Amino acid sequence: MRIGLYSANSVKEFQLAIGSGQYLLNATLSDGSNQSVLLNTLAQARFKINGAVIQFYQAGTYRFQASQFELIQMAHEDFCNWSVPALSTKTRAYEGDFELRIYKGNLQLINVLPLETYLEGVVACEGGPGHQKAYYQAQAIISRTYALSNLQRHQKEGYQLCERVHCQSYLHKRTGSALIDSSVYQTRSIVLLGPNGDYFPTYFHANCGGQTCEPQDVWNEQITGLQSFKDTFCIHTKQATWVKRIPLQTWIDFLTTQYDFPLTDSLSYALLQEFRQPERSAFYLHPVYGIPLRDLREEFKLKSSFFDAVVVGEELVLSGKGFGHGVGLCQEGAMQMAKKGYSYDQILRYYYPGARLVLPKE
Ligand SMILES: [Zn+2]
Numbered sequence: 001m002r003i004g005l006y007s008a009n010s011v012k013e014f015q016l017a018i019g020s021g022q023y024l025l026n027a028t029l030s031d032g033s034n035q036s037v038l039l040n041t042l043a044q045a046r047f048k049i050n051g052a053v054i055q056f057y058q059a060g061t062y063r064f065q066a067s068q069f070e071l072i073q074m075a076h077e078d079f080c081n082w083s084v085p086a087l088s089t090k091t092r093a094y095e096g097d098f099e100l101r102i103y104k105g106n107l108q109l110i111n112v113l114p115l116e117t118y119l120e121g122v123v124a125c126e127g128g129p130g131h132q133k134a135y136y137q138a139q140a141i142i143s144r145t146y147a148l149s150n151l152q153r154h155q156k157e158g159y160q161l162c163e164r165v166h167c168q169s170y171l172h173k174r175t176g177s178a179l180i181d182s183s184v185y186q187t188r189s190i191v192l193l194g195p196n197g198d199y200f201p202t203y204f205h206a207n208c209g210g211q212t213c214e215p216q217d218v219w220n221e222q223i224t225g226l227q228s229f230k231d232t233f234c235i236h237t238k239q240a241t242w243v244k245r246i247p248l249q250t251w252i253d254f255l256t257t258q259y260d261f262p263l264t265d266s267l268s269y270a271l272l273q274e275f276r277q278p279e280r281s282a283f284y285l286h287p288v289y290g291i292p293l294r295d296l297r298e299e300f301k302l303k304s305s306f307f308d309a310v311v312v313g314e315e316l317v318l319s320g321k322g323f324g325h326g327v328g329l330c331q332e333g334a335m336q337m338a339k340k341g342y343s344y345d346q347i348l349r350y351y352y353p354g355a356r357l358v359l360p361k362e
């Protein structure tokens with residue numbers, strides 16, 4: 001797998017500390033020749049962009065410059081700690097090999113590692129600690145399927161997936177949880193396929209709020225095998241509800257400028273006073289107005305599009321349910337199912353009734 005790291009940042013300088021073991025640093029110099037350095041845990045390396053080349057520093061001293069670098073892991077489980085001095089984000093540890101080069105005037109860092117090692121990190125990031133094995137097994141299978149069906153996603157940038165939520169969260173390597181690592185290992189190579197033999201679109205989100213969302217309402221696209229349904233497992237979990245207050249004027253300004261909402265019309269104004277969504281709807285103030293709820297979610301950075309909205313004084317009070325786009329598997333629901341003793345295949349059949357589990361041929 002080739003995973004783009006720090007993909008949303010314009011990075012000019014990276015700091016590297018070897019977390020364990022040794023790494024072989026291979027540099028491709030501007031004249032095409034190569035230079036190699038063995039880095040150990042004492043090596044304080046720094047890579048800085050300078051025009052079309054990258055300058056390499058060791059322990060504060062400038063060593064040489066190259067057009068690109070490659071870092072090769074000397075032993076399985078060796079890892080690197082990366083940080084960006086210009087960012088306040090904490091140091092990130094990753095296993096595997098790395099490529100460092102210049103892309104569109106910035107440094108580009110790519111982590112090269114086996115799919116199953118990548119998945120140990122993804123399941124740890126997506127699930128967090130403290131859950132049952134069946135949840136981690138289900139998460140491993142959907143994350144594997146998702147990765148394999150999205151390999152072309154960042155083709156033009158030169159890698160397959162990035163580390164951000166839209167490609168599955170991969171903010172660090174595995175955490176050393178034996179439960180997570182064994183869940184990935186025990187389900188190795190297992191994927192979910194759709195009715196015509198393609199990878200099943202294993203979309204997932206944090207919490208559906210008690211009802212999953214129609215893909216059509218989120219992406220304007222019907223997806224076979226993914227329909228909205230009532231999920232009873234997640235309604236008492238931590239991200240089940242939320243409240244947000246927005247100045248009424250800000251809300252009205254958005255509706256007026258983006259959707260020509262007729263504010264002078266007293267009927268429309270009255271309609272705005274109270275909006276209820278007992279079941280998921282695609283539109284706000286439906287059927288009088290067709291303002292997509294997904295647009296409101298995006299504009300006001302709402303946790304979900306599943307909310308009621310009531311005017312209280314000068315504010316609009318939103319009372320919402322769920323967190324995320326709402327399509328496919330609900331992670332907190334799946335965690336609850338695992339807690340109640342359901343197995344990973346029962347969890348997957350519940351959220352993806354149109355999919356079938358394909359066991360690898362050993
Ligand atoms: Zn991505």
Ligand SMILES: [Zn+2]
Nearest residue numbers: 208231234330
């Ligand atoms: Zn749910």
